[in-house]
Amino acid sequence: MKVVKFATQIDPRVARELRSFAAETDRSISKIVTEAVAEYLAKYRVRPAFRSALVEVLDENAELLERLAK
DSSP states (O other), X not given: OOOOOOOOOOOHHHHHHHHHHHHHHTOOHHHHHHXXXXXXXXXXXXXXXXXXXXXXXXXXXXXXXXXXXX
């Protein structure tokens, strides 16, 4: 996979957590950031009607989902 150099700024606390997570998982910061951005974009590019319905269902069943998560 070809990569491009990309620079940005993040909160120092987030940067520390990112470095720590990269070390814990033996992965590069670049790999983690690439995966996180790709996941974020995929999540927010979901069709608006589907997203709206999904949010509605999650809101309607929030209590049940909380109980199931325990």
